[in-house]
Amino acid sequence: MTHGAAITVDGLIHRYGPRTIHDGLGFQVHEGRILGLLGKNGVGKTTLIKILMGFLAPSAGTCRVLGEPSHALSAATKRRIGLVFEGHLAYDFMSIREVERFFSAWYPKWRRDVFHDLIDRLGLPLTHRIRHMSEGQRSQVVLGVVMAQDPDLLILDDYTMGLDAGYRRLFLDYLIHYARAGRKTVLVTSHVVQDMERLVDDVIFLRRGGRVLHTSLADFMATFRHYHLPHEAVPHALPDAGETLHAVEREADGGVSIFAFHDRATVDAALRRQAVDPSALEERAMTLEDAFVGYTGRY
Amino acid sequence: MRPRSPQFRAPQSRAPLSRPLGWLTLALLLTGVSAIALPRLYDLAFAVDVAPTHLFYSPVREAFVFREHRGNHAFTYADEHGETFDRQTFEQQIPFIYYRNMALWGLLPLTLEGRTFDADTIRDARQVFELKAREIADRRPSIAVYPLLESNPGRARLRFPEDVFRMTDNRMEFLNVDVNRVDAALTALFTEALTAEGFAFPARLVAGKPTILKPFDEGYLIVDAEGVVFHVKRTDGQPRVVRTPIPADLGRAIRHIKVTENERREILGLVLTDDDRLFLLRAEDYGLIPLPTDGYVPDRMDAKLLINPLYPTVVFGDDAMVHAVAMTPDFDPVASYSRPVPGTRGLPHDVVAGALFPFTLSLDDHGGAFLTWRLDGHGWAGLIGIAGSLLLVLGMARARRAPWRAAAPVVALVALTGVFGLLAALLVPWPRDDRASLAPRPAT
Amino acid sequence: MPALFYKEWLKLRPVLALLIAGTLAFSVYLFLSVRHQFRIEHAEMLYYQANHIGRLFYEDLRYVPLVTGVILAVAQILPEVQRGRLRLSLHLPIGLAPLVLAHLLIGLAALGVILALDLAVLALTIGTFFPAAFVASAVTTALPWMLAGVAAYLGGALALLEPDRRVQAANLVVTAGVVWLCHLSRQYGAYDHALWGLAGLVALMAPAVLLPAHRFRDGGGR
Numbered sequence: 001m002t003h004g005a006a007i008t009v010d011g012l013i014h015r016y017g018p019r020t021i022h023d024g025l026g027f028q029v030h031e032g033r034i035l036g037l038l039g040k041n042g043v044g045k046t047t048l049i050k051i052l053m054g055f056l057a058p059s060a061g062t063c064r065v066l067g068e069p070s071h072a073l074s075a076a077t078k079r080r081i082g083l084v085f086e087g088h089l090a091y092d093f094m095s096i097r098e099v100e101r102f103f104s105a106w107y108p109k110w111r112r113d114v115f116h117d118l119i120d121r122l123g124l125p126l127t128h129r130i131r132h133m134s135e136g137q138r139s140q141v142v143l144g145v146v147m148a149q150d151p152d153l154l155i156l157d158d159y160t161m162g163l164d165a166g167y168r169r170l171f172l173d174y175l176i177h178y179a180r181a182g183r184k185t186v187l188v189t190s191h192v193v194q195d196m197e198r199l200v201d202d203v204i205f206l207r208r209g210g211r212v213l214h215t216s217l218a219d220f221m222a223t224f225r226h227y228h229l230p231h232e233a234v235p236h237a238l239p240d241a242g243e244t245l246h247a248v249e250r251e252a253d254g255g256v257s258i259f260a261f262h263d264r265a266t267v268d269a270a271l272r273r274q275a276v277d278p279s280a281l282e283e284r285a286m287t288l289e290d291a292f293v294g295y296t297g298r299y
Numbered sequence: 300m301r302p303r304s305p306q307f308r309a310p311q312s313r314a315p316l317s318r319p320l321g322w323l324t325l326a327l328l329l330t331g332v333s334a335i336a337l338p339r340l341y342d343l344a345f346a347v348d349v350a351p352t353h354l355f356y357s358p359v360r361e362a363f364v365f366r367e368h369r370g371n372h373a374f375t376y377a378d379e380h381g382e383t384f385d386r387q388t389f390e391q392q393i394p395f396i397y398y399r400n401m402a403l404w405g406l407l408p409l410t411l412e413g414r415t416f417d418a419d420t421i422r423d424a425r426q427v428f429e430l431k432a433r434e435i436a437d438r439r440p441s442i443a444v445y446p447l448l449e450s451n452p453g454r455a456r457l458r459f460p461e462d463v464f465r466m467t468d469n470r471m472e473f474l475n476v477d478v479n480r481v482d483a484a485l486t487a488l489f490t491e492a493l494t495a496e497g498f499a500f501p502a503r504l505v506a507g508k509p510t511i512l513k514p515f516d517e518g519y520l521i522v523d524a525e526g527v528v529f530h531v532k533r534t535d536g537q538p539r540v541v542r543t544p545i546p547a548d549l550g551r552a553i554r555h556i557k558v559t560e561n562e563r564r565e566i567l568g569l570v571l572t573d574d575d576r577l578f579l580l581r582a583e584d585y586g587l588i589p590l591p592t593d594g595y596v597p598d599r600m601d602a603k604l605l606i607n608p609l610y611p612t613v614v615f616g617d618d619a620m621v622h623a624v625a626m627t628p629d630f631d632p633v634a635s636y637s638r639p640v641p642g643t644r645g646l647p648h649d650v651v652a653g654a655l656f657p658f659t660l661s662l663d664d665h666g667g668a669f670l671t672w673r674l675d676g677h678g679w680a681g682l683i684g685i686a687g688s689l690l691l692v693l694g695m696a697r698a699r700r701a702p703w704r705a706a707a708p709v710v711a712l713v714a715l716t717g718v719f720g721l722l723a724a725l726l727v728p729w730p731r732d733d734r735a736s737l738a739p740r741p742a743t
Numbered sequence: 744m745p746a747l748f749y750k751e752w753l754k755l756r757p758v759l760a761l762l763i764a765g766t767l768a769f770s771v772y773l774f775l776s777v778r779h780q781f782r783i784e785h786a787e788m789l790y791y792q793a794n795h796i797g798r799l800f801y802e803d804l805r806y807v808p809l810v811t812g813v814i815l816a817v818a819q820i821l822p823e824v825q826r827g828r829l830r831l832s833l834h835l836p837i838g839l840a841p842l843v844l845a846h847l848l849i850g851l852a853a854l855g856v857i858l859a860l861d862l863a864v865l866a867l868t869i870g871t872f873f874p875a876a877f878v879a880s881a882v883t884t885a886l887p888w889m890l891a892g893v894a895a896y897l898g899g900a901l902a903l904l905e906p907d908r909r910v911q912a913a914n915l916v917v918t919a920g921v922v923w924l925c926h927l928s929r930q931y932g933a934y935d936h937a938l939w940g941l942a943g944l945v946a947l948m949a950p951a952v953l954l955p956a957h958r959f960r961d962g963g964g965r
Contacts, residue, residue, distance in 0.1 A: 050962075055830055057961040071961060072315065079836035089828055093754050102753075105746035106835050317840035321953030325901070328947045329913070332920035440932025442794045442876045446787060459787035465876065474874055476786035509795055662937055668930050670937040726913035728958060 004031045006153050006185040007052065011061035014047055021047045024061070027204055027214045031152075034179055034186040036196040036217075039206030040296050048206070049157050049189055053083055066153060079107060082151035086158045088142040090130045097126040099141060100148075107149045115148035118174060136167030143171055147178050154179070156188040160195065168192065172199060197288040207296055217288070224291050226284045227258040227267055233280035244270035247297055259294035322730040323708070329723040330716050334660040337719065338652065345648050348372070349618070352640045355605070356612045356625035356633075357392040358411050363623055363636040364392045370641075379636050395421055395607035416608060426561055426606040430569050430577070432598055432667060435555045436504070439668035444474075446509050447489075450516040450532045450539075457511040460533075464489070466502040466521070471531075492538035493531070499524040506556035506568070513560045517567060517582075520558060526551030530567075530585070543585035554597075556580070569604075571597055577613075579604070579630070591624045591632040618642055650680070657681030657717040681717060688713050688721040695724065705729050744837075744845060751819065751849040758818035762811060762857050769807060770864035776803070777868055786872075793877060797931055801865050801881055808892025809922060811857050816899025819850050824903055824959070833960050843956040847900060847949055854896050858889045884931040886938055890945050891925035894918060897948035905955035906962065914955065921945060 007029035014022045021044040029035050039045040050056035051063050057071040064070065068077050094102065096119055104110040119126075122137055130138055139159065146154060156175075160168050176199055179186045190196060196203065196217070203220060205213040213220075224246075231254035238256060241248045244266060247259040258281070260267050268278040286294065350368035357364045363379040366389065376389035387404075390397035394409055398421040401407050408417040433439060444463045452458060462473045462482055471493055473485035503526070507519035518532030518539075526547035532539040555571040570578040570587060575595055579588040595602060595615045602615035610625045610633060619642060624635040643649045659675045692713045696706040709729055713720040777800050780789055792798040823829040823846075832842060862882055869881045898918025905911045921944055928934070934941065 053830070054834070055827075055960060055962070075836040075838060078834055081834070083830075083834050085827070085830060087826060089826060089831055091750065091754070091822075091828070091831065093822065094750075098749075098753055102746055102750050105749075106837075315839065315957070317838075317843075317950075317953045318957040320840075320950050321955075321957060324947045324949075325914075325917070325951035325954050328921070328944065328951055329917050331944060331947075332917055332924075335924065336920055440880065440930065440935055442880045442931075444790070444794060444874055444876050446790065459785075459791060461785075461787055463787075463790055463874070465874065476790050479872055479874060509791070662924055662927060662940070664928065664930075664933065668933060669935060670928055670933050672937055672940045726910070726916075728907070728910055728954070 005029065005064075006031045006033075006066060007187065008062070008064040009048075009052075010064075012048075012051070012058050012063055013060040014044070014051065014056070015059045022058075023210045025210060025212060027212060029185060029187060029202075031185050032183045033202055034184075034200045035188070035202045035204060036193075036200035037187060037189045037204050037206065038193060038196070038292055038296070043206040043208055044210075045189055045206055049155070052187065053085075053155055053157070054078075079149075080152045082146035082149050082154040084142055084146055084154070084156040084159055086161060088135065088139045088159075088162070090138055090142050090145075092131040093129070095127045095129050096124065096141060099130065099145060103145050103149070109150040111148045111150050114150075114178070115144045118144035118147070121170075135162035136164060136170075139163055139167060139171055143174060147174070150182070151184070153185045154187070156186070158189050158191060160190045160192045168195065175199065193289040193292045194287055205292070205295055213295070221286075221288065221291065223261045224286075224295060225260055225262070225267075226286045226290060226294055227260070227264070227281050228284050229256040229258065229276075229278075229281050231255045233277060235276050239271055239274045239276050247294060249294075249297070257294065259291075319708070319730050322727065326709075326712055326720070326723040326727045329727055330712065330719045331660060333719045333722045334656075334658065334716065335662060337722075338656050338659040338661070341652055341655070345651075347643060347646060347648055349640075349642055350374075351616070351618070352621045352638060354614050354616075354621050354623045354636070354638065355393045355396060356610045356623060358607075358609045359392050359394065361634075363625070363634070364389060365621075365638060367638075367641060379638075395425065395609070396605070398422065398425075411609060414608070420608065423563075424606070424608040426563060426566070426604075428557075428559055428561075428566065428569055428579070428604040428606070429601070430555075430557055430571065430597070430603075431601040433664075434557065435571065435597060436506070437554065438598065443505065445505060445507060445519065447473075447518060447531070447533045448509075448511065448516040449534075449536065450518060451534050452516075457513065457516055459511060466500070466505055468501045470500065489531070489538045492540045493529065496529060496540045496542045497527070498529055498540070498542075499527070503551070504553060504556065506558055508558045508560055514562055515560060515564075517558055517560050520556050520568070520580075522550050522553055522556075526553075528553070528556075528585070541585075545585055545587065549587070577602060588630050590630065591626065591635070594622055594637070616640065653677040653680040654683040655718060657685050657719075685714060685717040688717045692721055692724050699729070701729060744841075747832075747842070747845050748849060750832075751846065751853075754822060755815075755819060755849075755853055758814065759853055759857075762814060763860065766807075766811075766857055766860050766864065769804075770860075770868070773801060773803060773864060774868045774871070777801075777872055781872055790873070793873065797929075799881075799884065799929070799931060801869065801885065804861065804865060804885060805888050805926070806891075808858055808861060808889050809895045811861075812854060812892035812895030812897075813899055815850060815854050815857075816896045816903065819846070819853075820900055820903040829904075829959060839956060839960060840953055843953055844949070847897070847952060850896060850900070851893065851949075854892060858892055861885070862889065880931050883935055883938075884933075887925040887934045887941060890938075890941055891922045894921040894925060894945045894948060897945070897952060898922070900952045901948065901955055904952065904959050906959055910955070910958075918948075921948065 005028045010026045012022050012025040037045060047056065051058050052065060052070055054070045054073055066077050066080055068074060100115055118140055122140055130141060159171060163171060172195055200217050202216050234254065234256050238250065239245060239248055244262055245258055245260050249257045251257055258267065264283060271278040347370060353366040355364055360378060365377060367375045369375050375383060376386055377383040390400055394401045398418055402418045408415050444465050446459050446463050448457050449460060461477060462475050462485060464471055464473045470486055470490040473482040474480060475482050501524055502521050503524060504522040505519055518530065521529045521531055523529060528543045528545040528550045530541040530543055552572045553570055554573050556568055558568040559566060564582055567580045567582040570580050575597055577590045577592045577595060579590065581588060590604065590613050592602065592613060592615055599617045600615045602613065604611065604613045611628065611630060612623055612625045614623045616622055618640055620637055620639055622637045625633045627633055656677060658677055658681065661673045662670055664670050692710055709724045713724055780800060793800060833839065862885060865881055865885055866878050870878045901914040901918060902911050905914055924941060
């Protein structure tokens with residue numbers, strides 16, 4: 001499709017007083033894609049997600065969601081967007097049945113089956129109040145509500161927070177199945193990067209200073225590599241990161257990790273140019289989390 | 300006709316009106332509240348004391364004398380020709396007022412115009428009738444339920460009956476206060492007595508003094524539907540109704556009757572008409588004695604009639620002017636005098652307030668019993684405060700780099716309301732220009 | 744829109760029950776306190792005090808609507824702003840203004856029920872011991888107190904929805920100003936000629952809530 005962008009961010013600028021958080025940020029999320037928004041704390045991830053969800057008007061630039069400015073969505077467009085807020089926000093004073101009765105009134109396409117499929121697994125009576133639920137139980141109700149809305153676009157802000165491994169897995173499995181089966185567009189953030197590996201098609205890395213990398217997960221994992229230089233082979237002066245070497249980090253054991261979007265030969269050549277002997281260099285396998293840390297840096 | 304481009308229309312229809320509406324109402328609210336509160340706080344902090352001018356007719360000098368407040372609790376005593384006195388001399392000019400001091404100073408008996416007055420004759424002749432603006436029936440809330448006292452109590456003090464009456468559309472209805480129920484017998488008794496005298500229901504006005512803290516009881520003067528004034532009393536438990544000879548056309552114009560129940564029993568009370576005429580109502584024959592009160596504005600002024608053996612004087616005024624008319628014992632005008640009251644006008648306190656506040660909004664009883672809204676403009680001086688406030692708000696707009704669209708309503712508010720709007724500009728977040736970010740990107 | 748009524752009903756149910764119970768308890772107290780007066784003093788003296796001296800036998804009611812308004816605002820709006828929960832409603836397929844005004848309307852309707860109950864209790868109590876003219880006077884005297892309750896409710900909404908502390912304080916000052924204007928006189932019937940202006944001022948507070956609501960949505964929500 002030609003106008004297949006579910007989210008378009010262009011020239012986005014946001015400032016809090018004198019602090020500039022985003023300065024000319026731009027990217028697109030295409031329909032039907034699942035995108036992970038990754039970045040360490042303090043790079044403006046929260047600000048961006050607020051803008052995307054429509055709870056912060058950007059200082060300048062555009063942020064369009066399903067074709068409308070995100071902070072001035074029409075009712076019809078809001079109906080097509082499902083939001084999961086950080087901490088699984090819900091109306092504590094409602095019971096499960098009341099939650100369904102309330103939210104289903106707003107969504108003509110309400111999927112009762114989807115809601116109850118998820119809820120039934122909790123094994124809770126429908127009269128159970130959200131207030132009395134664990135974080136994990138509440139997260140299932142929240143996911144059930146959002147999925148039952150049958151939205152075209154889902155935005156999930158740190159769905160993993162407060163969930164134990166079991167509920168995280170449950171949440172993720174449902175989300176993956178639901179998104180793939182329904183060709184939904186999904187934008188997620190999470191502290192647990194490794195979950196993303198199973199979920200997302202694309203990733204956006206936000207780095208300090210507003211640098212952005214938007215790529216497919218497969219491409220990223222295929223091209224981004226981790227090389228390790230053991231302690232004995234490490235020269236007195238660490239090689240500089242630059243054109244070829246994305247990042248150079250000293251490990252706790254004295255060895256050095258080198259991250260690059262290049263094959264062994266190119267990295268070897270770059271090291272030699274800096275008078276470092278690459279013969280002891282070895283490539284190591286990476287999880288997404290390793291790659292995330294390697295790409296964004298530890299500090 | 301120029302076609303409208305859809306790009307032009309779209310942001311127009313999407314710009315939410317609710318935000319500017321929220322700003323406007325909150326800003327107006329703050330402006331309104333500060334237009335009431337700030338001048339009050341200012342007065343609380345800087346107000347200077349004022350006191351009314353006391354004006355009398357001196358039978359000694361045959362001229363008006365007065366006591367005037369100069370500020371800081373200092374007073375000037377003088378006569379209308381500019382001669383000033385000390386306080387004691389002043390009091391000696393009006394011996395009928397200060398007759399007790401006169402006696403102390405050994406100046407009684409006193410001979411004036413060939414007549415001799417001692418303390419007793421002065422005291423016996425002295426009567427004071429007063430009608431304050433706040434007393435007038437339609438200027439104060441009231442509950443139209445009245446006790447009709449036994450006017451012949453057979454004992455020294457009056458006491459309240461265990462019933463009250465109210466005038467309904469067709470009867471004078473008595474209620475027993477212990478059980479809060481209609482007393483049918485008493486109701487019938489009084490209603491019949493009224494009807495027998497030709498009373499036309501419903502009553503237009505009921506006037507009396509429903510207290511036992513008075514020497515005797517004269518009951519009520521009740522104006523009927525046609526303007527006839529009836530005098531109703533309860534004597535030995537029985538109704539005593541007098542159809543007074545007051546002409547009905549005058550009766551229909553009666554605005555207020557103050558029943559005075561004065562010891563001398565010569566005067567039943569004061570009668571005020573819609574056209575601001577003030578009368579004394581004679582007890583003997585219900586005759587009305589007009590008082591020479593030209594320029595009397597009952598809604599604003601208090602009126603006082605000081606009766607003494609030689610020159611009964613009526614004094615009336617507000618906080619700006621005081622007027623007095625001296626009369627013969629038969630209430631024929633002899634001399635009159637008016638004098639401005641030195642108020643706060645022109646004092647630094649007042650000048651600063653006038654310049655600082657372009658207007659004052661007040662919710663106040665203005666010395667009465669009802670709270671009323673009033674908007675007082677402060678004239679051209681107010682432009683000074685507006686100009687200063689405008690400079691400040693324009694400076695704020697510059698400092699904030701506020702876009703014209705956001706600043707314009709704020710500046711307009713300040714231009715209209717001065718310092719009050721400035722307060723709103725400081726405290727209420729300015730309307731933001733949402734349109735910039737809503738507008739579609741320009742086609743390249 | 745009926746769904747919003749449903750949500751607010753679920754949320755406010757317990758506090759409404761509490762407020763109604765409180766009102767009933769207060770009404771018993773009010774009735775007994777007036778009856779007590781009639782037991783220890785002669786009725787005709789009490790009539791004299793009520794009418795001529797201007798003693799208000801129902802003076803204890805004065806600040807009850809104010810407290811009711813504050814409680815209702817807190818009960819309705821605090822849960823919405825805690826953790827930015829209002830974002831859930833703001834994302835519902837409905838515009839911000841209708842959403843916010845519907846919430847206020849529901850709150851005001853609930854408040855109206857309680858204030859009407861207050862007035863009914865007042866009328867019944869005074870009407871038991873005094874004739875109708877006293878009842879009318881008591882009700883008109885209590886009307887500005889009721890307006891103070893409405894002002895307190897709307898002021899609570901103004902302050903609670905506002906994300907910025909300083910603006911929150913300013914909104915509270917405005918509210919305090921309006922509430923103050925509702926309690927200027929101790930004279931019965933003093934507001935008989937001023938009530939409409941006062942009601943207009945209080946009414947301005949309702950659309951004013953749209954500003955903090957917008958500010959909440961455009962950056963205040965956590």
